[in-house]
Amino acid sequence: MNNKEKEKLVKELYEKYPYPSRSDSSEEKLKSFALWTAKTINENNDYWEGKTILELGCGTGELSVGLALCGGKVTAIDFSKTSIKKAKLLANKKCKTNKPKYILKNILKIKENEFKKKFDVVIALGSLHHTTNAKKGFEIGCKNLSKEGVIFVGLYNKYSRLRHRIKRIVVRIIAGNDIEKRIKIGKLFFDKKIQKERIADKFGQVHESYHSINEVLEWFKEQNIEFIGSKPTYKTPIIDEINWLLNKKNAFFVMSGKKNK
Numbered sequence: 001m002n003n004k005e006k007e008k009l010v011k012e013l014y015e016k017y018p019y020p021s022r023s024d025s026s027e028e029k030l031k032s033f034a035l036w037t038a039k040t041i042n043e044n045n046d047y048w049e050g051k052t053i054l055e056l057g058c059g060t061g062e063l064s065v066g067l068a069l070c071g072g073k074v075t076a077i078d079f080s081k082t083s084i085k086k087a088k089l090l091a092n093k094k095c096k097t098n099k100p101k102y103i104l105k106n107i108l109k110i111k112e113n114e115f116k117k118k119f120d121v122v123i124a125l126g127s128l129h130h131t132t133n134a135k136k137g138f139e140i141g142c143k144n145l146s147k148e149g150v151i152f153v154g155l156y157n158k159y160s161r162l163r164h165r166i167k168r169i170v171v172r173i174i175a176g177n178d179i180e181k182r183i184k185i186g187k188l189f190f191d192k193k194i195q196k197e198r199i200a201d202k203f204g205q206v207h208e209s210y211h212s213i214n215e216v217l218e219w220f221k222e223q224n225i226e227f228i229g230s231k232p233t234y235k236t237p238i239i240d241e242i243n244w245l246l247n248k249k250n251a252f253f254v255m256s257g258k259k260n261k
């Protein structure tokens with residue numbers, strides 16, 4: 001399958017199953033996503049106040065709305081029409097003023113001078129590994145980040161997602177390329193209780209890439225980004241990542257860094 005075909009199928013999946021489509025969208029819950037992200041750099045929700053924020057791959061908008069409720073000036077991008085539609089509805093419901101701005105666009109097609117100004121913060125959680133070039137997506141994020149701005153990137157881990165990768169292979173062998181069948185089998189064999197959008201994201205997805213701490217640190221170096229924090233924290237890359245696998249934890253990790261002057 002070439003990159004164009006992969007991209008088309010990823011988009012179609014999120015058009016049909018917009019993610020995360022959370023059922024609890026209380027203000028408290030939405031703010032908790034903003035807090036979860038701030039904690040990566042040992043901050044709290046005061047951190048977002050007045051910051052200009054670019055979110056890449058915002059899905060149904062839970063984080064972008066949470067950030068806006070904390071005073072962030074958010075621009076959020078996704079290429080799934082239904083996700084953007086749901087995000088706008090959520091923002092209209094939750095934000096009286098200071099609504100995020102939503103843009104329907106492919107992350108990999110954002111230009112360096114796409115926006116009038118660079119952003120104080122760029123956030124890409126759970127999205128770049130579904131693009132056909134996660135590293136390029138990261139570089140685009142960095143190009144739109146102001147000097148001393150902070151970037152957060154959340155990706156599937158190469159080591160600790162191994163367990164899930166094996167499950168995906170089993171599902172694919174049984175269901176072949178039939179996405180609906182994959183979702184059905186994924187549900188049957190593994191996660192019976194979770195909602196359909198989440199199962200679709202776990203098993204219906206045709207493309208996801210896997211990354212390691214060392215790889216992301218290399219990306220940081222190339223883009224002149226100084227590491228400032230991660231979630232979970234780690235002491236020794238690879239060893240900790242293998243431990244995450246053995247402890248059935250942290251198949252997803254977030255790294256954050258500051259752009260040097």
Ligand SMILES: C[S@@+](CC[C@H](N)C(=O)[O-])C[C@H]1O[C@@H](n2cnc3c(N)ncnc32)[C@H](O)[C@@H]1O
Pocket residue numbers: 010011014019020056057058059060077078079080083105106107108124125126127128130131132201
């Ligand atoms: C797993 S969801 C994550 C959503 C949200 N960031 C979260 O953490 O809940 C991945 C999102 O990335 C979007 N996405 C994937 N590839 C994209 C691309 N090339 N351009 C724009 N959005 C993309 C999908 O449409 C989807 O909404």
